[in-house]
Amino acid sequence: MELTSALLTKLRALAELNDDDVGAIQSLPINMRNMPAGQSIVRQGDHPTGCCLCVEGFLVRWKATVTGKRQIMGIHIPGDIPDLQSLHLHVSDHDLSTLTACTVGLISHAALRQLAHDRPKIADALWRDTLIEAAMMRERVLNLGQRHAAQRAANFFLEMRSRLAAVGRAKGNSFHLPITQQHIGEALGMSVVHVNRVLKELRNNKLLEMQRGKITILDERRLTDLGEFDSLYLHQDPSL
């Protein structure tokens, strides 16, 4: 019940579903599992046979350089299916791990393929989900390539807020995001030291503050301007 509700919320945000669609989703065989923080789920080079639904907690996807530096591709929140691409890309080109203690649902590729085959509308919704994923990566490329540190940070926090709000996990200007400055650095391509300085700057300028995993946006307008955040790329309206 709890299991499919996260998935249903997500898919409803991707397409209009009818009762049969909902029924098909609810009868999906999902293998629930609790996992501690910092545990690997999929590694680069793996051949996964199923996809991982984030039910509760936070997941992180990342790639590493030869010299061991990590780049976080994205932080995943309840309702996300971070490795949906493994349905058609059979060798994983990156890693997926838990960021916090998590409840995840494992869904076999076979079951997902059957679902996609039986219910074309759901297939389109899943495809759309992977396309939004790609759109987020494009924004990340823009962020890393063209914006300075404070802008990258502003953009990052506003994206997380927007996505968390979409699944009812951000109320008002405050939300919970249990990550360290190390993680922020790995996501934004900057050193921990510099992350700290940027956060201090944002705090001093009364734009945003962060303490022990709680983010508070103090001035949404100015933070949005700084980070040039425009949620268009999140494609949150399924009718568009």
Add this chain to the structure above:
Amino acid sequence: MELTSALLTKLRALAELNDDDVGAIQSLPINMRNMPAGQSIVRQGDHPTGCCLCVEGFLVRWKATVTGKRQIMGIHIPGDIPDLQSLHLHVSDHDLSTLTACTVGLISHAALRQLAHDRPKIADALWRDTLIEAAMMRERVLNLGQRHAAQRAANFFLEMRSRLAAVGRAKGNSFHLPITQQHIGEALGMSVVHVNRVLKELRNNKLLEMQRGKITILDERRLTDLGEFDSLYLHQDPSL
């Protein structure tokens, strides 16, 4: 004939196609068009009604910051369908333009949807193509976030070589890529001046040289090591 051959080559690299699949592709209504260099095809905010197949020449996808700085997302080569995502994301979040004079084929969404509906294998191949696109974006995020200028350049050229080779447009260690240092800078998040210095460094170290759109790889091994290039993320083997 020429039109569908680029598309067939691409789809054959994505999935095993049977005669019916090939027939369906060959009877796709494609509206061919010649375009000059530097012309816009899709703009951010547009609602495209079709997709654009690159038949001949080079296309470029990019996003701009509020202050007008451009970030190139990718350079597209014959066989690519750069805006395939518009099939399910109805508002474009970025721009698509010609980089050189091009021949493009416009395929309506209606025709593509019909094709995907009639031939599930082709639908999967198209989905897979968009997933590879996303995988390339992830590598780009890693490149921009964690590698220094010379590494980014090395990685960029090796990716282009690999992709061009896959469609028979790179023989040996040399290939044609009609871009300016300005473009390279916009793709790799660095200034033109610095691109020039990096190219000089690569040339002096006998790794690579570039003159008037002709790239020659002088030392593949060392260039690969420098750029940490591993073609896994291109997912060029359809059986994996």
Add this chain to the structure above:
DNA sequence: CGTTCATTTGAGTGCCGTCAATATAAGTGG
């Protein structure tokens, strides 16, 4: 053969990285 675009090089600056040390918080065992 002049105009324009692209490439190249130098000088100076600054954002951000590394190194190092300290402070604070969190977690652990006695």
Add this chain to the structure above:
DNA sequence: CCACTTATATTGACGGCACTCAAATGAACG
């Protein structure tokens, strides 16, 4: 509940990669 350990956050000093500004050279094009 308090020593001890470890993780995370914070701050300063210093250096370097890459940016900006500016100018010169070379290539392309009508």
